[in-house]
Amino acid sequence: MTKKIRVLIGKCGCDIHERGALTMLNVLRDNGMEVIYTGRFQSEAGMVNAAINEDVDVITLSDLTGSLVIICRKVLEELKKRGAEDIPVICGGLLTKDDIAELEKMGVKGCFATGSPPQGTVDLIRQLAPSN
Amino acid sequence: MSASKVKQLIQRLEDKERRGLAKAITFVENQEAGVAELMNHAYRNMNDHALVIGVTGPGGAGKSTLVDKVIKHCRRRGHKVGVIAVDPSSPYTGGAFLGDRIRMGAHNTDLDVFIRSFGSRGSMGGISQGTKRCLYLFKNYDFDLIIIESLGIGQDETEITNFVDVTVVTVVPGYGDAIQIAKAGMQEIADIFVVNKADKPEAEEFYLQMANSLHLIPEELRPIMVKTVATTEDGIPELLEVIEKVGLKQRSKRRAKAEIRIKAEIETEVFNLIRSRLAGLIEDKAMAAFSGQATPFEISAEIAGRINIA
Ligand SMILES: Nc1nc2c(ncn2[C@@H]2O[C@H](COP(=O)(O)OP(=O)(O)OP(=O)(O)O)[C@@H](O)[C@H]2O)c(=O)[nH]1
Numbered sequence A: 001m002t003k004k005i006r007v008l009i010g011k012c013g014c015d016i017h018e019r020g021a022l023t024m025l026n027v028l029r030d031n032g033m034e035v036i037y038t039g040r041f042q043s044e045a046g047m048v049n050a051a052i053n054e055d056v057d058v059i060t061l062s063d064l065t066g067s068l069v070i071i072c073r074k075v076l077e078e079l080k081k082r083g084a085e086d087i088p089v090i091c092g093g094l095l096t097k098d099d100i101a102e103l104e105k106m107g108v109k110g111c112f113a114t115g116s117p118p119q120g121t122v123d124l125i126r127q128l129a130p131s132n
Numbered sequence B: 001m002s003a004s005k006v007k008q009l010i011q012r013l014e015d016k017e018r019r020g021l022a023k024a025i026t027f028v029e030n031q032e033a034g035v036a037e038l039m040n041h042a043y044r045n046m047n048d049h050a051l052v053i054g055v056t057g058p059g060g061a062g063k064s065t066l067v068d069k070v071i072k073h074c075r076r077r078g079h080k081v082g083v084i085a086v087d088p089s090s091p092y093t094g095g096a097f098l099g100d101r102i103r104m105g106a107h108n109t110d111l112d113v114f115i116r117s118f119g120s121r122g123s124m125g126g127i128s129q130g131t132k133r134c135l136y137l138f139k140n141y142d143f144d145l146i147i148i149e150s151l152g153i154g155q156d157e158t159e160i161t162n163f164v165d166v167t168v169v170t171v172v173p174g175y176g177d178a179i180q181i182a183k184a185g186m187q188e189i190a191d192i193f194v195v196n197k198a199d200k201p202e203a204e205e206f207y208l209q210m211a212n213s214l215h216l217i218p219e220e221l222r223p224i225m226v227k228t229v230a231t232t233e234d235g236i237p238e239l240l241e242v243i244e245k246v247g248l249k250q251r252s253k254r255r256a257k258a259e260i261r262i263k264a265e266i267e268t269e270v271f272n273l274i275r276s277r278l279a280g281l282i283e284d285k286a287m288a289a290f291s292g293q294a295t296p297f298e299i300s301a302e303i304a305g306r307i308n309i310a
């Protein structure tokens, strides 16, 4: 048995900034994970469908427009609709303290504001990925 | 625990449930306990319905963009499409950046398009044993078209031709000249030769050069050439027409290809098994050679002599 952690990195909405997503892509790959990137400007429904087909262990949402609360809420709704609420969601980007509190309340498993060291995300993903 | 997991996955395949396919692929790729039972089921129950296309060629040639447009046109006809998209895994960390989906984002919300990204996971050529097995899982579903995108040229790619009905090799001007294409053995495996990025000024000359060198191949074996601009969809309808035509012809070769494929698959499986059984012994014996008690050749002969084939 050779389990590999698979992560989807997605960007929903009209955010043009890609640096954060691309940085995490490299960090996660260098930590031995298979990282699937959807590219920018995706819809939440599309993100969830991609996550299901790719059978990822974790969905990571990146956004720098201050919309993570809206995006994550829609993604969690879509996951529920598809019966896939077992896939954990984490996010990173532009976040206020209030955002983080709200995101944690709705069930987002980790929030990383800009400037967080990437190792924190790596460790959390390892922890969230089911071991079998 | 794992026995019931296999039963569950088999049930989900029988129900043609999409998330079941996604889970089964992971199960096969990770070689979880019970994978043999799952594969035996998948092999016995696969259907012959889908046309299987392999799209290969050098990095950045526009394969994913081309696949995206082929999907778009097939969806207009109501066809259901499955995609196996392979990108290279890092030989150092085993990690991979699977980015083919980026070009296919338009289909993310379409439930009749199933796109799955694969890392090459330590395989010598472009596509892993696990990925090849997953094609049988796809064939348990009702896709009209299954597309395999793999990076690469030559070597292992010759094997992939036996897994697909139609092999599309994508090349672009600037990659090299006809000599490079010939060295990589690309025209030997191609049923269709796509010259993509035809919008580039040097494309016309490149196309003519290619056409010239392909002329040396007897007509009945010669790949058909198509010029495309994947980004603007120029040439895509023509490509689909050619795929359909070649597909019809190639379907009749399915039995012959299956014979070659099955032999190769059994060979790989058996050698993998032997390799894993002998790994420890080789490790131990290597020490003897290292300390000068015997030569590596004597030890090889001794180990090989242990394999008794009646
Ligand atoms: N000018 C031009 N650019 C194209 C064309 N087709 C694709 N591209 C661009 O070429 C780049 C690579 O395209 P991909 O579709 O990712 O190529 P690929 O062969 O799948 O790449 P890998 O999977 O990384 O090997 C992208 O920036 C595309 O937009 C074309 O016909 N003309």
Ligand SMILES: [Mg+2]
Pocket: B063, B064, B065, B099, B100, B149
């Ligand atoms: Mg690609």
